[in-house]
Amino acid sequence: MALLQIAEPGQSAAPHEHKLAVGIDLGTTNSLVATVQSGEARTLTDLAGNAMLPSVVQYQADSIVVGEQAAAAATQDPANTLISVKRFLGKTQAEIENSYGQLPYEFCEHDGSLAISTVAGAISPVTASSEILKTLKQRAEDSFAGQDIMGAVITVPAYFDDAQRQSTKDAAELAGIKVLRLLNEPTAAAVAYGLDSGQEGIIAVYDLGGGTFDISILRLHQGVFEVLATGGDSSLGGDDFDSLLVDYFKKQTGVSELSASVLRLFINKAKACKEALSQYQTVNVGLEFDGQSHKVEVTRETFDELALSLVKKTLRSCRRAVKDAGIENEEVLQVVMVGGSTRMPIVRSQVAAFFDKEPLTSIDPDRVVALGAALQADVLVGNKPDSDMLLLDVLPLSLGLETMGGLVEKIIPRNTTIPVARAQEFTTFKDGQTAMSLHVLQGERELVDDCRSLAKFSLKGIPAMAAGAAHIRVTFKVDADGLLSVSAMEKSTGVQAEIQVKPSFGLSDDQVANMLKESMTNAKGDMQARMLKEQQVEALRVVEALEASLATDSALLDEQELGALKAEIAKLVAVRESATTPTEIKAAIEAVDNASSEFAARRMDASIKKALQGQSVDEV
Amino acid sequence: MRYFELFAIPVDYNIDLATINKHYLELQRAVHPDRHASSSSRDKLLAVQSAAEINDALQTLKHPVKRAEYMLSELGVDIRAEQQTLQDPLFLMQQMELREELEELENAADPDAAIAQFEAQIKQLDKQYSSELAAQLASSDEQQWQAAADNIRKLKFVYKLREELERIEDSLFDD
Numbered sequence: 001m002a003l004l005q006i007a008e009p010g011q012s013a014a015p016h017e018h019k020l021a022v023g024i025d026l027g028t029t030n031s032l033v034a035t036v037q038s039g040e041a042r043t044l045t046d047l048a049g050n051a052m053l054p055s056v057v058q059y060q061a062d063s064i065v066v067g068e069q070a071a072a073a074a075t076q077d078p079a080n081t082l083i084s085v086k087r088f089l090g091k092t093q094a095e096i097e098n099s100y101g102q103l104p105y106e107f108c109e110h111d112g113s114l115a116i117s118t119v120a121g122a123i124s125p126v127t128a129s130s131e132i133l134k135t136l137k138q139r140a141e142d143s144f145a146g147q148d149i150m151g152a153v154i155t156v157p158a159y160f161d162d163a164q165r166q167s168t169k170d171a172a173e174l175a176g177i178k179v180l181r182l183l184n185e186p187t188a189a190a191v192a193y194g195l196d197s198g199q200e201g202i203i204a205v206y207d208l209g210g211g212t213f214d215i216s217i218l219r220l221h222q223g224v225f226e227v228l229a230t231g232g233d234s235s236l237g238g239d240d241f242d243s244l245l246v247d248y249f250k251k252q253t254g255v256s257e258l259s260a261s262v263l264r265l266f267i268n269k270a271k272a273c274k275e276a277l278s279q280y281q282t283v284n285v286g287l288e289f290d291g292q293s294h295k296v297e298v299t300r301e302t303f304d305e306l307a308l309s310l311v312k313k314t315l316r317s318c319r320r321a322v323k324d325a326g327i328e329n330e331e332v333l334q335v336v337m338v339g340g341s342t343r344m345p346i347v348r349s350q351v352a353a354f355f356d357k358e359p360l361t362s363i364d365p366d367r368v369v370a371l372g373a374a375l376q377a378d379v380l381v382g383n384k385p386d387s388d389m390l391l392l393d394v395l396p397l398s399l400g401l402e403t404m405g406g407l408v409e410k411i412i413p414r415n416t417t418i419p420v421a422r423a424q425e426f427t428t429f430k431d432g433q434t435a436m437s438l439h440v441l442q443g444e445r446e447l448v449d450d451c452r453s454l455a456k457f458s459l460k461g462i463p464a465m466a467a468g469a470a471h472i473r474v475t476f477k478v479d480a481d482g483l484l485s486v487s488a489m490e491k492s493t494g495v496q497a498e499i500q501v502k503p504s505f506g507l508s509d510d511q512v513a514n515m516l517k518e519s520m521t522n523a524k525g526d527m528q529a530r531m532l533k534e535q536q537v538e539a540l541r542v543v544e545a546l547e548a549s550l551a552t553d554s555a556l557l558d559e560q561e562l563g564a565l566k567a568e569i570a571k572l573v574a575v576r577e578s579a580t581t582p583t584e585i586k587a588a589i590e591a592v593d594n595a596s597s598e599f600a601a602r603r604m605d606a607s608i609k610k611a612l613q614g615q616s617v618d619e620v
Numbered sequence: 621m622r623y624f625e626l627f628a629i630p631v632d633y634n635i636d637l638a639t640i641n642k643h644y645l646e647l648q649r650a651v652h653p654d655r656h657a658s659s660s661s662r663d664k665l666l667a668v669q670s671a672a673e674i675n676d677a678l679q680t681l682k683h684p685v686k687r688a689e690y691m692l693s694e695l696g697v698d699i700r701a702e703q704q705t706l707q708d709p710l711f712l713m714q715q716m717e718l719r720e721e722l723e724e725l726e727n728a729a730d731p732d733a734a735i736a737q738f739e740a741q742i743k744q745l746d747k748q749y750s751s752e753l754a755a756q757l758a759s760s761d762e763q764q765w766q767a768a769a770d771n772i773r774k775l776k777f778v779y780k781l782r783e784e785l786e787r788i789e790d791s792l793f794d795d
Contacts, residue, residue, distance in 0.1 A: 019658075151658065180657045222645050380657035390649050416679075419653065421672040425701070479668050480653040545659045593662050600663045604651060604670055611650035612628040612643055 019150040021180065021381035022140050023188070023373025026129065026154055026168065028086045029210035029237070031055045032367060033136040034374035035143075036383070041192070041371040044143045052366060053135060057082045057128045059120040066135045075260070078104035080118045084211065087234070088114065088125040089171075090163030099234065126167050130174035137177055148537050151180040153377040155369050158184040158216050159230040161397055161442050162454055162484050169483065176534060178541075180380040182481040186216035187225045187391060188372030189338045193360050195220060196389060201333035202228070202325075206351055206359065208314060209339040211237040215318050217325040217332075224392040226415060228325035231317045236310065238274075238341040244306045245270035245298070253287060253294040262289045277303050278343045304346040311350045318354060335359040340366045382548070392417055399454075399476055399484060401426075402439035406448045411476045414444065418482055423475040432464040436472060440486050459488045528582070535585035539576040542589055543569055546596060549603060556602045568595040621694050623677040633688060633754040640681055647674050684750060685779060688772045691757045697765050699772065706773045715777050722784055731792055735785065742782050749775045 023041070025032045030052040034043040043051040050068070058070035058081040065073065074081045082105070088096055093107045093114055106117040115122035133154075140149055154177075156168050165182055172179045186205035190196065195203060200220050207214040214232040218225050246266045250256060258266060269285050276283045277300050287294040322329055335355050341347065342365045351359050363371065379387045394417055400410040401424075412422050428436065437458040443451030462470050471492040477485050546569055554562055568591055575588040624631045627643045649655065651670040656663045680686045689700050706712065721738065728734035749771045756768035 181654060222641060223648075376654075380654055382658050388649060390645070390652055390654065392648065392652070417675050419668045419672040420675050421669075422676075477668075477672070480671070541658055542660050545663070549659075589660075593660050596660065597662055600660070600666055604663075604666045607650040608626070608647060608670065611646045 018383055019381045020140070020144055020147050021150055021374075021377035021383065022136075022152045023370050023375070023377045024133065024136055024152050024154045024177075025185070025188075025367075025370035025373060026086065026132065026156075026171075027055055027209065027369075028084045028212050029055060030366070031132050031136060032370035033140050034367065034370040035140065036374050036378035041374040041378075043367045043370055044139055046139055053132065053139075055084065055086065055132055057085070057131045059118040059123060061119045064120070064131055066131050075264075079106065080120075082116060082118075082123065082125075082128045085125045085128045089129065089167040090161065090165075091125075126171045126174065129168070129171035133172055133175035133177055137175055149177065150381050150537070150541060151178040151377065153181045153183050153188075153373040153380065154179055155183050155185045155188045155373050157214060157230075158186050158227045159214075159396060160482075161452055162399075162482065163442075163452065165482050169481065176530065178537075179481070180377055182483075183373055183376055183391070184216075184225070184227065184393060185214070185338070185369050186218055186227070186336070187393070188369045188376070189336045190218065190220070190225065190334075190372070191375055191389075191391070192363055192368045192372035193334075193336060195334060195336070196223065196225070196391065199333060202327055202331050203334045203336060204318070204322075204332045204355060205336045205338060206314075206318070206342065207232075207338035208341040208347060209237050210341070211235065211239055213237060213314050213317065215314070215321045217321050217327065219325075223390045224394070224417060226394050227396055228327070229321045230396075231321035231324065233313070233317060236313060237339075238271075240310055241274055241307055241341065241344070242267055242270040244310070245273055245303070248298070248302070248306060249285070249287060249294075249296055252296045253292075255292075265289055273298055274303070274344070278345060300345065307344065307346050308350075311347055314347075315350060315354050318351075329355055332357060336368070337361050337365050338368055382545075393480070393482065394418060395420070395478060395482060397442045397452075398444055399478070400441050400451070401474060402441060402448050404429075407446060408441050408443070408448055408451055411474070412478065418478045419480050421475060421477045423473050426472045426474060427468045428462065428465065428470045428472075429467060431467050433467065433470070434462045434464055435460045436462060436488075438474060438486070438488055440476075440484070442484075454484065455486065457486075457488075459490065462490045465492070531582040532579070532585070535579075535582040535589070536576055539572055539585050539589055542592055543573060543576075546592065549599070553599075553603050553606065556606060557599055561598070565592075565595050565599060568592045621691065623681055623690065626674065626677055627681065631691075633691060633750075633757045635681060635687070637682070640678070644674065644678050684746075685772060685775050688753055688757065688768065688775070692765060692768055692772065695757070695765055697769055699769050706770065706777075708770065708774075711774060711777075715781075718781060722781065722788070725785075725788055726792065735789060735792075738785060742778060742785065745778050746775070746782075749778065 020035065023034045032043050032051055032053065034041055045051045046053070053067045054071040056067065056070040056074065058065040058073050058077060060080065070081055071083075074083060087100065091114065096103070096107070096114075108115050108117050108122050110122035110124060113124055115124045137149060141147065152172065154168060154172055156165055160168070168182060169179050185207065189205050189207070190203050200222070203218045203220055205214075205216045205218065207216070212232065212234050213236045214230065216230045217228045219228050246263070249266050249270065250258070266287070269287060273283050273285050277298065280300075282297060282299050285296045285298060287296065322332075332355050335351060335357055337348070337351070337359045342351075342361070348359060348361065376389070376391065378384060379389050394415045395412060396414060398410045398414040399412045400408040403409045409424070411424050412420060426436070435458050437456065439448070439453065440455040441448060441451040442454050445451055459472065462472070469492065470490055472488060472490050474486065474488045477487075546565075550565075557565065572588040572592045575584055579585045621631045626647070627640055629635065629639060629643070648671060651667055651674065653664055653667040653671060656667040659667075680690045692698070693700060718741070725731060725734050725738060753768055753771050753775070756764045756771065759765070
């Protein structure tokens, strides 16, 4: 029989109330937000019923437009309309120009990082991404009558390095979203299909989107999704299939030179024709322009013939990825299809033939990543206390330090399960050397120039000693999101110097604060209100988490300790109601944090002991 | 020995990998930061630290050389950062011969058979040093520990040979 719960005054009456958590697929072409409701994951739509938000941001002098409307403005206002900014995250101008050639943007530097000049000023890829995230956050809040979002799982490509992951997280922070976890896109897709609790083995995730193609080979072993290999083509997607049909239309109508508006018409018709061909064997396309009227018949057979070379191109990437993973095609247990372009029958049949396996297609390929992220968000926010889902990720690329001669010394090799902390000792090179500069790199190659530079910093104040006498301990820490922090310390003389760095591409906390301020300069009151709101949500989170812990583990504290902690919690609850500034709440949260530190440590120890209870040494 | 206690397994150089893997997952289920995603920042920090330590413990326990070095360091003999080289002319001579043999593998009349035969030799050495290690590390005699240190140094040579062999196998297989 269920017992009624009676809460103490000032305490939350329903600690197990359903919390709103979302999964966000921040895509190159389109972005989506999803959540779990009544045990089922579903994507959230805008007022017009669209789930997909085009990842386009248009900056105007006094306003910002995101989504469909911005995408429509792209041709008229290319310089101020930022498309596919995901490709720019964590990159330098040189890298972008190298990969994408001529772009309609004017790049500049802002606060030491890359930005694009617009009529609204210098906009960084992080800021533009945060606008997309804000729009999705708003959509989620509107869908649930203004209920606050307690956290989000945001997906990133498996090959994203530290700088790109850090930028994604910064964008979320800027949008006022608490990131529960950054999750690899292919892992999210596998989770949506429930593969995390099924058989163990190799999973291939084939992701053909609007403008990019990714293939990931994962190994699922004891709940750990290990990324064995990734590959693909950053400029191959559904758009390329459309232009094949545009060329076909031109040939059939005998029109070779198209004006911009007729070209747009052809592209739209091509897209519609391609989509219809996924259902029908024959599609009749009417093309009316410049007083002319044409009818073109396209059969699926014709389209398949046109498309085959592009599909074969993706299969070449698959072959390479399979080889890189060190496996054989037959070892692949499941193939997961992601991205709208995988609806094309020719893609499905070719992929099935290549892996000799029917691919998984039952979940909408446009939504599968967001749905998987929502499932994990639901677990992480605490809505499913009994779930034993555990997604362990590995470091996608090795981390290391520059040593003599421009070589890289690897500190943490790729595919190490994260979180992880590793330390390595270095020594001084010259007599009396008092400083040492450290260069943090990520990548698999031996030479510094071939790896990505993440950060440079120097450790000063080393006591003067003979060469080789100092012991400098450099510690790399990678958290569960794959984000790195590095510290260095001289320890031989007991004189300790320590420095913390953030990757140079990521934003410092000050920078994030500044950007927040900048975006709010016109509305100081707004910002104060928003920060107050955020602290209120944070306070609620802290109180609920602690109450849940106390409900199960209060026995770990004696009466006096319990009383003291409860008093601090009660204070925080009161301050949360009465506070008019965010600082008041922040101070009260810190007080609770301090009062609960011993409790937290005891609980962690207890849970470690409990995890292996009944499996003591004698039993083994 | 903290890592052994953490994984609730007996302190013994011979380990049961299946048990370790099973206990690893149960430990991560208890401490992983994802389990504390909505907790306070202090709880999360603790979780990251604990999860990192468990990951480190797993890497150490799983790898035969790392496991032996760890056990030895817990006994007070830390050879993990040493620059010292092995003083055993007989062993070094044998290693040189093995290296020469390894380099000839690619030119062997039947590379597959030659590789298999070489692999068997390495396995034999691995087995010999490992079984000696188990007894030495279980002993309470300090002299045995020094002998264990030498055995670990030898095992490192053996593992290097094995890596080289894998590399050669890969390059033969690629063509």
